[in-house]
Amino acid sequence: MKRIGILGAGQLGRMMALAxxxxxxxxxxxxxxxxxxxxxxxxxxxxxNTQSELDRFLDFVDVVTYEFEHLPLDLAQNIAARKPxxxxxxALRVCQNREHEKALFTQLGIPTPKYRLxxxxxxxxxxxxxxxxxxxxxxxxxxxxxxGQAVLKSAAEAEAAWNNIGHPRLIVESFVNFSREISIxxxxxxxxxxxxxxxxxxxxxxxxxxYTIAPAPRISAELAQKAAEYIETLMxxxxxxxxxxxxxxxxxxGLLANEMAPRVHNSGHWSMNGAHTGxxxxxxxxxxxxxxxxTQPVGVSCMINLIGRHADRDSVLTLSDTHLHLYGKxxxxxxKLGHINIVxxxxxxxxxxxxxxLPFVPEHTPFTSSLAHFD
Amino acid sequence: MKRIGILGAGQLGRMMALAxxxxxxxxxxxxxxxxxxxxxxxxxxxxxNTQSELDRFLDFVDVVTYEFEHLPLDLAQNIAARKPxxxxxxALRVCQNREHEKALFTQLGIPTPKYRLxxxxxxxxxxxxxxxxxxxxxxxxxxxxxxGQAVLKSAAEAEAAWNNIGHPRLIVESFVNFSREISIxxxxxxxxxxxxxxxxxxxxxxxxxxYTIAPAPRISAELAQKAAEYIETLMxxxxxxxxxxxxxxxxxxGLLANEMAPRVHNSGHWSMNGAHTGxxxxxxxxxxxxxxxxTQPVGVSCMINLIGRHADRDSVLTLSDTHLHLYGKxxxxxxKLGHINIVxxxxxxxxxxxxxxLPFVPEHTPFTSSLAHFD
Numbered sequence: 229m230k231r232i233g234i235l236g237a238g239q240l241g242r243m244m245a246l247a248x249x250x251x252x253x254x255x256x257x258x259x260x261x262x263x264x265x266x267x268x269x270x271x272x273x274x275x276x277n278t279q280s281e282l283d284r285f286l287d288f289v290d291v292v293t294y295e296f297e298h299l300p301l302d303l304a305q306n307i308a309a310r311k312p313x314x315x316x317x318x319a320l321r322v323c324q325n326r327e328h329e330k331a332l333f334t335q336l337g338i339p340t341p342k343y344r345l346x347x348x349x350x351x352x353x354x355x356x357x358x359x360x361x362x363x364x365x366x367x368x369x370x371x372x373x374x375x376g377q378a379v380l381k382s383a384a385e386a387e388a389a390w391n392n393i394g395h396p397r398l399i400v401e402s403f404v405n406f407s408r409e410i411s412i413x414x415x416x417x418x419x420x421x422x423x424x425x426x427x428x429x430x431x432x433x434x435x436x437x438x439y440t441i442a443p444a445p446r447i448s449a450e451l452a453q454k455a456a457e458y459i460e461t462l463m464x465x466x467x468x469x470x471x472x473x474x475x476x477x478x479x480x481x482g483l484l485a486n487e488m489a490p491r492v493h494n495s496g497h498w499s500m501n502g503a504h505t506g507x508x509x510x511x512x513x514x515x516x517x518x519x520x521x522x523t524q525p526v527g528v529s530c531m532i533n534l535i536g537r538h539a540d541r542d543s544v545l546t547l548s549d550t551h552l553h554l555y556g557k558x559x560x561x562x563x564k565l566g567h568i569n570i571v572x573x574x575x576x577x578x579x580x581x582x583x584x585x586l587p588f589v590p591e592h593t594p595f596t597s598s599l600a601h602f603d
Numbered sequence: 604m605k606r607i608g609i610l611g612a613g614q615l616g617r618m619m620a621l622a623x624x625x626x627x628x629x630x631x632x633x634x635x636x637x638x639x640x641x642x643x644x645x646x647x648x649x650x651x652n653t654q655s656e657l658d659r660f661l662d663f664v665d666v667v668t669y670e671f672e673h674l675p676l677d678l679a680q681n682i683a684a685r686k687p688x689x690x691x692x693x694a695l696r697v698c699q700n701r702e703h704e705k706a707l708f709t710q711l712g713i714p715t716p717k718y719r720l721x722x723x724x725x726x727x728x729x730x731x732x733x734x735x736x737x738x739x740x741x742x743x744x745x746x747x748x749x750x751g752q753a754v755l756k757s758a759a760e761a762e763a764a765w766n767n768i769g770h771p772r773l774i775v776e777s778f779v780n781f782s783r784e785i786s787i788x789x790x791x792x793x794x795x796x797x798x799x800x801x802x803x804x805x806x807x808x809x810x811x812x813x814y815t816i817a818p819a820p821r822i823s824a825e826l827a828q829k830a831a832e833y834i835e836t837l838m839x840x841x842x843x844x845x846x847x848x849x850x851x852x853x854x855x856x857g858l859l860a861n862e863m864a865p866r867v868h869n870s871g872h873w874s875m876n877g878a879h880t881g882x883x884x885x886x887x888x889x890x891x892x893x894x895x896x897x898t899q900p901v902g903v904s905c906m907i908n909l910i911g912r913h914a915d916r917d918s919v920l921t922l923s924d925t926h927l928h929l930y931g932k933x934x935x936x937x938x939k940l941g942h943i944n945i946v947x948x949x950x951x952x953x954x955x956x957x958x959x960x961l962p963f964v965p966e967h968t969p970f971t972s973s974l975a976h977f978d
Contacts, residue, residue, distance in 0.1 A: 246621055249642060252916065252929040252941075267624065268643045504924050513920065522923040526901070541627065545888065548897040549879050554627040566627075 229290045229516045230254055233311070236295030237264030237271055239555035239564065240492050243500070244293075245269045247508035253516070258285045267556040286310050293470060293515050297323045297490050298370055314418070314469040314515045319490040322466070326368045326399045326487070333485045336465060338458045340485045341477070342402040353386035355400040362403040367395035377435070379403070404484060406477035408598055410444055412455045413496040415471045415510040416463040418517040423510065424456045425503060425523045430475070430495050433593035436562065439582075440531040441597050442498045445575055454483055462488065471496065471511040494533065494564070501551045501569040502529030527571050530582050532589060534566040540588040544568060547585055575599055604891050605629055608664030608686070612639030612646055614930035614939065615670040615867050618875070620644045622883035628891070633660045642931040661685050668845060668890050672698045672865050673745055689793070689844040689890045694865040697841070701743045701774045701862070708860045711840060713833045715860045716852070717777040728761035730775040737778040742770035752810070754778070779859060781852035783973055785819055787830045788871040790846045790885040791838040793892040798885065799831045800878060800898045805850070805870050808968035811937065815906040816972050817873045820950055829858055837863065846871065846886040869908065869939070876926045876944040877904030902946050905957050907964060909941040915963040919943060922960055950974055 232248060234241040237257035245255040245268050255269035262275030270288065274281035286292070292313045297320055304317045322328045333340045344355035345368070356363045361383065367376040378389035390398070409432060414424040426443035459474045473493030475486040496507035505513075505521025513520050537559050544552055547570070554566035570585060572578035579599055586592050607623060609616040612632035620630040620643050630644035637650030645663065649656035661667070666687045672695055679692045697703045708715045719730035720743070731738045736758065742751040753764035765773070784807060789799040801818035834849045848868030850861040871882035880888075880896025888895050912934050919927055922945070929941035945960060947953035954974050961967050 242624070245643075246624060249617070249621060249931070250926075250928040250941075251920075252927075252931070254642065254931075267629065268620075518917055519921040521920065524923075542893055545626075545896065546894040548899075551625075552627075553625040556624070556627070556629075566625075 231256060231289045231291075232512065232515065233258060233285060233289030233292040234269070234295060235292065235299060235307075237261075237266040237269075237273075238295055239265065239557070239566075240295040242266035242268065242555060243497075243508045243553070244295075244492065244512060247500075247506055248512040251509070251512065251516075251518075253512060256285055256288050258282065265555060265557050282307075291515055293491075293511070295491060299324075315472070315490040316467070316469065319466050319468055319472075323488055323490045324369060326366060327397075329487060330399065332462070332465070336458075336461050338461065338485045339482065341404045344400045346398050346400055347396065349387045349390040352380075352390055352398060352400060353383040356380050356383040356386060359400060359402045364401045364403060365389050365393060365398045366401070367393055368397050368399050369395070404477045404479060406479045406484070408444070408478040409486075410447075410455065410476045410478050410483065411440075411493065411495040412459050412474050412476065413471060413493060413499070413507055414456075414459045414463060414474075415507070415514045415520055415523075416468045417514040417520055418469045421520050422460060422463060423520040423523045424459065425496065425499055425507070426525055427452055427455055428495050428498065429597060431593075431595070431597050436533070436535055436564075437494050438533055438535070438593045439595060439597060440495045440498050440529075441578075441599060442502055442529050442531075443525055445528075445598055451478070451483060458483070458485060470514050471507050494567075495531075497553070497567050498529040498531040498569055499523070500553065501549075502526055502531075502571050527573050528575055528578050529572075530570045530578055532568045532570070532582070532585065532592070533564060534568065534589065535591070536561045536563055536565070537590040538565055539568065539590070543588040544585060547581065550581065550585060604665045606631060606664045606666075607887065607890065608633060608660060608667040609644075609670060610667065610674060610682075611670030612636075612641040612644075612648075613670055614640065614932070614941075617641035617643065617930060618872075618883045618928070619668075619670075619867065619887060622875075622881055623887040626884070626887065626891075626893075628887060631660055631663050633657065640930060640932050657682075666890055668866075668886070670866060674699075690847070690865040691842070691844065694841050694843055694847075698863055698865045699744060701741060702772075704862060705774065707837070707840070711833075711836050713836065713860045714857065716779045719775045721773050721775055722771065724762045724765040727755075727765055727773060727775060728758040731755050731758040731761060734775060734777045739776045739778060740764050740768060740773045741776070742768055743772050743774050744770070779852045779854060781854045781859070783819070783853040784861070785822075785830065785851045785853050785858065786815075786868065786870040787834050787849050787851070788846060788868060788874070788882055789831075789834045789838060789849075790882070790889045790895055790898075791843045792889040792895055793844045796895050797835060797838060798895045798898045799834065800871065800874055800882070801900055802827055802830055803870050803873065804972060806968075806970070806972050811908070811910055811939075812869050813908055813910070813968045814970060814972060815870045815873050815904075816953075816974060817877055817904050817906075818900055820903075820973055826853070826858060833858070833860060845889050846882050869942075870906075872928070872942050873904040873906040873944055874898070875928065876924075877901055877906075877946050902948050903950055903953050904947075905945045905953055907943045907945070907957070907960065907967070908939060909943065909964065910966070911936045911938055911940070912965040913940055914943065914965070918963040919960060922956065925956065925960060 237259035272285040409430045428442035429444035431439040473489045476483045500506040549571045551569040612634035647660040784805045803817035804819035806814040848864045851858045875881040924946045926944040
């Protein structure tokens with residue numbers, strides 16, 4: 229297995245190829261956006277979604293993986309009929325529909341926030357009353373970085389929220405009083421081997437991930453074990469192959485699963501410098517059936533996303549053990565342009581390094597992690 | 604400065620591009636071999652050395668660097684007249700001629716083995732007698748990985764050695780009774796900033812580098828300081844820009860300079876995983892005038908070259924903190940196909956890891972480092 233095909237040619241495909249070339253893989257990236265930004269690999273650009281270009285891509289590669297989970301399922305099935313597709317179609321089916329995802333969490337005994345499914349503004353209002361406001365309403369499909377969602381402070385806002393989201397079926401969830409957003413990343417190989425990264429703490433603002441701290445500070449062994457159990461249960465159930473990300477809320481009653489993504493994940497980018505083997509390398513090892521790499525952390529890490537505007541590169545590069553990962557993209561509001569990984573020996577040193585770095589990150593949001601009050 | 608042009612499209616260009624893309628650079632690789640193996644970047648393949656293809660390449664890039672120092676000087680001068688070329692032409696002139704190199708070492712007070720320059724078999728025999736055999740005879744130009752060299756055990760072997768090397772001017776050196784081969788890698792930016800990596804111990808067999816251990820064990824502070832002084836003196840004298848490698852012999856009388864290379868160097872590959880900033884990234888930062896990165900080691904490292912035959916990839920990947928770097932090349936006797944970087948907390952753990960890895964490296968030469976008797 230030599231040629232890995234990636235559906236999508238953005239930053240995740242780029243980072244996969246950068247991680248995979250040293251292992252001896254070649255990459256082909258299939259782009260339908262018309263604006264592939266990966267900047268390496270053999271690009272099959274197909275903004276018109278032609279069957280012939282997809283055929284050429286599939287003829288060229290030995291195995292297929294993807295950057296994003298919102299592939300049409302029939303397309304995924306067609307691809308899987310011709311070349312191995314990892315993670316497999318069932319993982320896609322579950323992950324691209326919140327209704328299926330919640331049902332699976334429930335079936336496997338993974339706690340989630342209470343929810344209702346609704347098909348009209350009237351049902352939305354009823355669900356809001358039943359669950360007790362505030363509630364979060366989300367389209368059951370798509371939705372990325374906070375899009376397609378609305379918070380309802382009262383049932384009276386149902387009509388407006390419904391129109392705003394504009395989808396025929398919504399999932400309505402209790403508003404969870406969480407102390408932190410946590411994620412866990414794991415990889416499972418086609419051989420069944422599984423590795424799990426330490427839990428990470430994620431800080432979102434405006435629905436966009438801004439910071440990840442890994443390993444997440446102040447995590448009890450019990451909590452860490454629960455999270456590992458949940459993701460391993462999911463992977464085993466799905467006979468999963470590749471990296472899986474599971475987002476969780478930390479609440480006074482323990483962890484609640486929010487959602488999962490069947491791919492390398494922004495909250496795992498810290499591992500590129502902060503773990504012995506990064507998530508991109510482990511995803512490829514999994515997809516190619518190679519032994520998985522050591523996920524142990526190297527010190528403690530903070531990942532800072534560069535959103536909308538570029539960092540002051542020259543200044544960032546003056547900082548020690550601070551690693552820049554740019555995606556080859558132009559500035560645009562809300563766009564992920566790159567990230568910075570900072571590694572330190574302990575959390576105190578990490579805070580100091582992050583604070584030194586932030587003045588060079590324009591329009592950064594407050595660094596409101598649980599580290600803020602760390603001694 | 605965005606587009607970096609590299610003369611050559613082999614493994615060094617490949618590793619430069621892999622290190623540089625996350626910093627936001629784009630790469631163009633100019634190949635005259637007809638067999639570019641880098642596998643990424645925009646390749647300008649020009650096996651017929653046409654001016655038009657070189658022009659296209661130079662029009663495309665903002666700055667030019669190179670993989671190998673045996674560029675014709677007039678070509679380098681032509682390129683430098685059109686785009687910044689780093690390291691500059693003077694560094695090339697010195698490094699591609701052993702006579703100039705030795706003269707510069709001597710001029711700058713850097714000790715080297717005793718030597719003579721000879722233009723005939725007769726002069727070679729005289730030099731062998733004068734210096735005392737054994738001596739090493741080398742062509743003053745070219746020569747790579749032990750090619751173009753001969754060891755003379757007596758002056759009577761002069762005629763045969765001369766014919767074997769087949770160059771009109773040779774340098775003849777005293778055979779140095781060294782305990783180890785050491786190298787030092789440093790980078791100097793166009794701003795004058797300089798960083799130096801820790802000394803590395805190199806193990807050659809059959810004229811090819813097989814292992815590098817870094818930091819080199821049992822190096823006195825005095826010795827380390829001398830090596831740093833030598834390379835800094837060279838870089839300052841040449842107003843050098845980029846990574847410079849200096850190979851030294853460790854002898855009872857201290858360090859003797861063997862040769863230098865004006866580029867990223869095989870004996871610096873350990874830094875990709877064993878230092879906070881790898882040599883490829885620092886070379887690019889230097890060439891682009893960016894601040895240089897921290898060269899501190901992360902634990903202790905061993906680099907194992909994969910020569911001629913590929914390693915057992917699946918088995919190597921079962922080992923922890925063991926990193927594979929393949930160059931995208933087919934097997935061929937004596938060819939550098941890739942390397943493995945192993946990182947450990949201390950030398951004892953490093954030896955154990957290397958010994959675990961070597962069975963997966965076919966036809967590896969004995970691991971005869973100074974660590975062999977390490978407690």
